[in-house]
Amino acid sequence: xxxxxxxxxxxxxYASWLFLVAAGLTVIYGVMRIxxxxxxxxxxxxxxxxxxxxxWYFADGSGNAWVSFLLLIVCALAAGLVVGTxxxxxxxxxxYGRDEILMVIITYALLLILEDVxxxxxxxxxxxxxxxxTALGRVSMMGLKMSTYDLMLIGVAIVVGGALYAWLExxxxxxxxxxxxxxxxxxxxxxxxxxxxxxxxxxxxxxxxTLAGALTAPAISVVPGIGVEVIVLAFAxxxxxxxxxxxxxxxxxxxxxxxxxxxxxxxxxxxxxVIYGVMSLVLAVRPQGLFGRTLARKI
Numbered sequence: 001x002x003x004x005x006x007x008x009x010x011x012x013x014y015a016s017w018l019f020l021v022a023a024g025l026t027v028i029y030g031v032m033r034i035x036x037x038x039x040x041x042x043x044x045x046x047x048x049x050x051x052x053x054x055x056w057y058f059a060d061g062s063g064n065a066w067v068s069f070l071l072l073i074v075c076a077l078a079a080g081l082v083v084g085t086x087x088x089x090x091x092x093x094x095x096y097g098r099d100e101i102l103m104v105i106i107t108y109a110l111l112l113i114l115e116d117v118x119x120x121x122x123x124x125x126x127x128x129x130x131x132x133x134t135a136l137g138r139v140s141m142m143g144l145k146m147s148t149y150d151l152m153l154i155g156v157a158i159v160v161g162g163a164l165y166a167w168l169e170x171x172x173x174x175x176x177x178x179x180x181x182x183x184x185x186x187x188x189x190x191x192x193x194x195x196x197x198x199x200x201x202x203x204x205x206x207x208x209x210t211l212a213g214a215l216t217a218p219a220i221s222v223v224p225g226i227g228v229e230v231i232v233l234a235f236a237x238x239x240x241x242x243x244x245x246x247x248x249x250x251x252x253x254x255x256x257x258x259x260x261x262x263x264x265x266x267x268x269x270x271x272x273x274v275i276y277g278v279m280s281l282v283l284a285v286r287p288q289g290l291f292g293r294t295l296a297r298k299i
Contacts, residue, residue: 005142007261013150015257016157017216021230022237022249023160024208030244031181031201033100034092037107040231041114042083042206044222046213048122049079051222054129065135072132076214080207088202096198111227119224126221133218149218156215157253160208164246177201181244236275240282242292251290255282 025039053075057063087110095106136148168174179187180197188194213226220226237256241248256275263274270277282290 002143003265006144007258007265009141009144009146009151010264011254011258011261012154013257014260015253016154017212018233018237018253018257019157019250020153020160020208020212020215022234022241022253023164023246024205024212025231025234026238026241026244026246026249027164027208028202028205029238030246031177032096032198034103034107035100035235035243036205037104037231038087038110038114039107039205039209039234040227040229041111041118042080042209042227043213043216043230044118044227045079045083045114046076046210047217047220047222047226048118048127048213049075049210050214050217051127051129052122054131054218055127058131063131065131068129068132068135072214072217073211076211077207079214080210081203083210084203084206087206088199092202093195093198096195111231115224115227118227124224126223127217128221129217131218147219153215160211161246161250168246173200233275236279239289240279242289245289245291248289248291255290 021043024042025036028034028036028039050072053071054068057068057071091106091110095103133147133149136152138145139148139151140146166174168178176187176192177197177200179190180192180194184194237252238244238249239252240256241250241252256278259274259278260271263271286292
């Protein structure tokens with residue numbers, strides 16, 4: 001029983017992290033039909049920004065660990081808005097309407113460029129921001145000791161997922177975005193400023209990416225290359241759940257997280273392959289993903 005509980009908790013923690021990473025990616029694709037390969041760089045920028053701010057705040061050893069949580073959020077919001085605005089206004093707005101494969105190539109090139117930019121800005125030495133992670137201590141449940149910070153990520157993922165769902169389903173702006181998703185040409189003909197909707201969507205997606213990085217920074221060593229690793233996992237999650245679906249991203253993250261946790265506990269030699277195994281099995285049965293919809297092709 002304790003072993004099953006450990007698998008459930010570890011899987012839920014990993015799934016919450018995966019969802020936070022993948023949420024921004026699926027929001028951008030759902031509205032803009034852009035599979036943003038540079039999303040991993042947003043994650044890395046959020047992690048580096050947060051680690052730098054936390055390091056500066058605790059430089060003299062007198063910082064308040066609880067204040068550092070606020071700094072994580074502020075860094076994520078600032079980094080997402082700044083980087084998202086520069087990329088969307090400076091590059092992507094000139095590419096709207098192009099073939100989806102071309103957009104993948106463009107954003108992949110942007111990923112490579114941003115990876116080098118981050119090395120120029122932050123160097124190649126690792127950054128550590130452990131203070132927020134240790135501030136919450138550890139808790140004991142069913143004989144297992146777990147980090148309270150890791151458990152907090154589950155709550156954050158639930159809040160973020162609920163907020164996104166409510167935004168898209170219950171607000172006027174969300175209904176306009178769903179109209180753009182359904183048919184951007186008709187939405188434009190009805191007076192919707194599609195370009196403005198794209199800007200808002202991209203900023204939300206970029207901020208979700210930097211938020212995931214900022215919240216992850218206290219639990220990891222922030223080093224070059226973390227963005228490349230993350231985009232592969234995020235892509236697997238959104239493909240399993242269905243591209244462009246928030247509920248699909250949540251279901252995909254939970255399925256992948258639990259399967260990976262089970263592999264770690266019972267068959268660690270398969271841990272590296274289980275994510276792609278799950279993706280292959282799901283796509284073999286439902287090529288559009290668990291919550292993906294088959295779209296009619298326009299001729």
